Amino acid sequence: MISRSKMRPRRLLAGVFGFALLAAACGSSDASPPATDAPAATTAEAPADTTAEAPADTTAEAPADTTAEAPAETTAEAPSGEATGEPFRVGVQNLEGDPNGSFPEFSTAMQAATDYVNTELGGLNGRPIEIVLCKSIVSPDDSQRCANELSADGVDLAISTINFFGNHYAIYQGSNIPVLAVTPITIADFTSPGVYAIGAGGGCLGVHTGLIEFATNEIEGLEGIDVQKVAVPWADTPPGVVCYNDLEAKPLDVINGSEPGAAARAGSKPGLTHIGVPVAPALPDATPQATEVLDFAADVIVFSGQGADCWNLVDAMGRLGWTPEQTPLVLSGSCTDFTAMKAAGDLAKGIYLTGTENGILAPLDGLEGQQLDNATTYQTKGLEYGMSEDDLFKGFAGQGFSAIMSIWELSQTIDGDVTGQALADAYAATDGSASSFGNSPLNCNSAPAPYVSVCGSSISVGQWDGEKIVTVVDRLNGLDLVAGTALRPGPK
Numbered sequence: 001m002i003s004r005s006k007m008r009p010r011r012l013l014a015g016v017f018g019f020a021l022l023a024a025a026c027g028s029s030d031a032s033p034p035a036t037d038a039p040a041a042t043t044a045e046a047p048a049d050t051t052a053e054a055p056a057d058t059t060a061e062a063p064a065d066t067t068a069e070a071p072a073e074t075t076a077e078a079p080s081g082e083a084t085g086e087p088f089r090v091g092v093q094n095l096e097g098d099p100n101g102s103f104p105e106f107s108t109a110m111q112a113a114t115d116y117v118n119t120e121l122g123g124l125n126g127r128p129i130e131i132v133l134c135k136s137i138v139s140p141d142d143s144q145r146c147a148n149e150l151s152a153d154g155v156d157l158a159i160s161t162i163n164f165f166g167n168h169y170a171i172y173q174g175s176n177i178p179v180l181a182v183t184p185i186t187i188a189d190f191t192s193p194g195v196y197a198i199g200a201g202g203g204c205l206g207v208h209t210g211l212i213e214f215a216t217n218e219i220e221g222l223e224g225i226d227v228q229k230v231a232v233p234w235a236d237t238p239p240g241v242v243c244y245n246d247l248e249a250k251p252l253d254v255i256n257g258s259e260p261g262a263a264a265r266a267g268s269k270p271g272l273t274h275i276g277v278p279v280a281p282a283l284p285d286a287t288p289q290a291t292e293v294l295d296f297a298a299d300v301i302v303f304s305g306q307g308a309d310c311w312n313l314v315d316a317m318g319r320l321g322w323t324p325e326q327t328p329l330v331l332s333g334s335c336t337d338f339t340a341m342k343a344a345g346d347l348a349k350g351i352y353l354t355g356t357e358n359g360i361l362a363p364l365d366g367l368e369g370q371q372l373d374n375a376t377t378y379q380t381k382g383l384e385y386g387m388s389e390d391d392l393f394k395g396f397a398g399q400g401f402s403a404i405m406s407i408w409e410l411s412q413t414i415d416g417d418v419t420g421q422a423l424a425d426a427y428a429a430t431d432g433s434a435s436s437f438g439n440s441p442l443n444c445n446s447a448p449a450p451y452v453s454v455c456g457s458s459i460s461v462g463q464w465d466g467e468k469i470v471t472v473v474d475r476l477n478g479l480d481l482v483a484g485t486a487l488r489p490g491p492k
Contacts, residue, residue, distance in 0.1 A: 083123025087130035088418060090114075090407070091150030091158040091177070093168065098137035105397035106161045106182075107133050112385040113404035119385075124411040124418040129404065140165045147171035156420040159403055160189075161396070164238060169195055178424035181453065182403040183396065185239040187246070187489055195453040196427040196444055198406055198436075199399050204239070205447075206440075206457035206479065207332050207354055208247035208304055213478030214352070214461050215300045215330050216255055216269065222472060223328050229273050231298035233289060233313060235305045236278035243304070246488045249276055251481035262448075262484030274298075281309055290316035294327075301329045310335035314347060324350035330461070333359075338393075341464055349466045354459045360438040361398050363468060370435050378402075378438065402438030409437055430455060440475070448483040 092110060095101045111131055118128040132155050134146035147168035150158055158172050158179045166188020172179050173194045181189045184197035190205050197205075216227050230252060234244035252274045253259035257267030275296045279289050290313055293301060303310060310331055323346075330352040341348045355362075359371065360378040367375055378401055382392050391397045410426040411418045432443030440458045447454035457479040462469035 081120070081122055083118045083121075083126055083128035085123065085126040085128065088124050088127040088157075089130045089132055089153075089155045090404075091132045091134065091153065091155035092161070093134050093136060093143075093146040093150065093158065093163070094161045095138060095163075096135040100138040101162065101164075103162060103396050105391045105394045106400040107131070107135075108387055108391050109382065109397040109400035110159070110404050112382050112387045113401040115385040116381045117404060117408045120381075121408060124408065125414065125416075127418055129407070138164060140167055143168045144171060151175040151177060157407070157423060160195075161400070163189075166192065176421075178420050178427070180403055180406075180427075182399050184453070185243065187242055187487065190447075190451045190453050192453050194424070196424070196455050197453045198427070198442060198455045199403065199439065204243040204247055204304075205451055205454050205482075206459055206477075207334075208243050209251055209457070209478035209481050210354060210459040210461075210476050211302050211304060211330055211332060211478070212248055212251040212255075212481060214354075214473060214476055215302045215328075216252070216272070217265070218461070218473050218476065219300060219328060219330070219352070225299055225328075227299045228269065228271055229296065229298045229300075231275050231277065231293045231296045231301045233277040233279045233293055233301070233303045233305070235309065236280045241278075241491070242489050244276055245490055247482065248302070248304075249274065250485060250488045251478065254481055254485065259485060261481070263480045263482075265481065279303075279305060279309060279313060281306070283309070283312055286313045286316040287319070289313060290320055290322075293317065294320055294322055298327060301327055302331075303329070304332035304334065306334045307337050307340070311337065311340040311344065314344060314351075318344075318347045323347065328352065330354075333459075336469070342466070345466075348464055351464050352461055352472070353464060353469060354461055355469065355471075359398075359460075360402065361393055366468065374405075374437050377405075398438060402436075405437035406439070406442070427455060432458075447479065450487065451479075451482070454479075 092107055094103060094106045096104045096107065114129045114131055117123060123129060132150060132153060134149055136142040136146045143163055143165045144167055148171055151171055155177060158177050160168065160179055160181050162183045162185065164186065166186050169179060169188060169192040179195045181195055181197040182199040184190060184199060185204050189195065189197050215230055219225070220227055232244065232248050234240055234248065250259055252272065254261035254263055254266050255269050256272040257270050275298070277289050277292045279286060283289070294317060303313060305313070314329070331354070333354045336353050360375045362375060364372060364375055364379070378398065379392065382401060383389070387397065407423060410423055413426050414422045427442070427444050430442040430444045432441045432446065434441055436442050436456070440456045442455045444455035447457065458475045458477045460471050461473040461476060462471045
């Protein structure tokens with residue numbers, strides 16, 4: 001942990017805030033994703049609740065590294081060399097070419113991982129993966145168009161990257177096509193049957209509840225403070241308002257007892273108060289928002305924004321006299337941008353950031369075990385199979401690469417032909433006991449209703465020391481903070 005000794009004068013942030021990022025208030029699949037471009041606010045509405053049941057438990061294990069060896073408990077041997085069987089077709093629905101939201105690094109990274117798996121790992125038990133890409137814009141109609149096209153094309157499995165609407169899932173369900181949500185941000189991502197939200201430590205559900213758990217509990221021992229006041233700036237976008245209301249404000253109200261809930265910590269801090277401050281994406285000056293946050297005189301500040309939006313707010317708070325030693329700041333992994341953090345100098349030192357257990361974007365120095373294996377594979381094979389250096393260190397690229405590697409890992413637990421249904425069954429059977437490439441261990445059967453699509457909800461929390469992120473808490477889970485609660489998709 002960073003010492004709370006007096007810090008040197010703040011360095012001004014320079015040249016790192018001139019771009020907008022996705023403002024969907026959720027974390028990255030890695031502890032260190034740089035920034036990406038942000039879509040503007042849309043009119044997407046959160047879908048209604050569902051009562052789907054979570055799938056049953058299993059003991060399947062994922063492999064310990066990224067070599068062509070099968071995990072210990074699989075019944076199928078992982079082939080090596082180039083895959084030559086019938087293609088396993090993966091439909092990818094991705095935002096590209098829209099100034100309101102364009103993330104081509106997803107598809108670039110997925111193709112690189114596909115080429116690696118097909119060339120060196122034997123495909124999916126001999127079946128080469130084939131990517132069928134449908135590019136869409138930020139539009140509910142276009143969301144459905146891609147789903148209809150990929151369904152009509154008969155893909156074996158679909159991948160949904162970032163989608164603000166959730167209206168595409170019913171189309172896939174009607175065609176019996178399982179879907180992986182690799183960057184889950186909306187209520188539909190968490191509550192739709194036949195969807196496996198595998199990315200980003202549970203996406204908003206895991207990240208936001210984990211942020212609240214850390215900020216109201218774990219941080220007290222680390223900082224020697226008693227948290228009674230929490231300031232929560234939040235991304236003022238359609239997904240952002242949902243994530244804030246349902247996954248930050250509500251858990252805080254569960255903790256102070258004003259919201260009924262089944263969590264063990266329900267009502268544990270009856271004096272806890274909190275304030276939410278909306279932060280629009282790409283603000284030229286976040287001083288008014290920073291002023292409101294600091295005037296609340298919180299014990300801890302929590303923000304789950306995206307890249308430049310995070311550091312614009314940090315810069316504004318710094319100009320008003322704030323430092324991390326004065327009031328701890330906890331950011332989601334989507335805020336992580338090494339360039340911005342180094343430019344911030346002492347103003348960033350001591351800030352906490354969330355990540356996942358097996359993040360793949362961190363510098364290799366200091367990593368060990370599977371995280372080192374995964375990061376090495378990603379950072380070498382990504383470049384070898386067509387990714388640029390620029391794309392490589394974008395958080396969403398890491399999520400795309402990890403999604404394909406996740407499919408390969410799960411295929412090693414399948415005895416016989418790998419089909420879409422067989423993979424769906426394998427995801428449904430995960431129980432958190434096996435490691436997962438670039439992510440926290442998958443557990444697709446433990447989330448409470450209605451959040452039945454969630455396959456991971458544990459995060460790690462690290463602290464920036466000026467050069468790297470040092471883990472202070474690993475495998476933190478705040479999911480129980482929403483257990484037994486009603487959905488709160490909008491303002492209370």
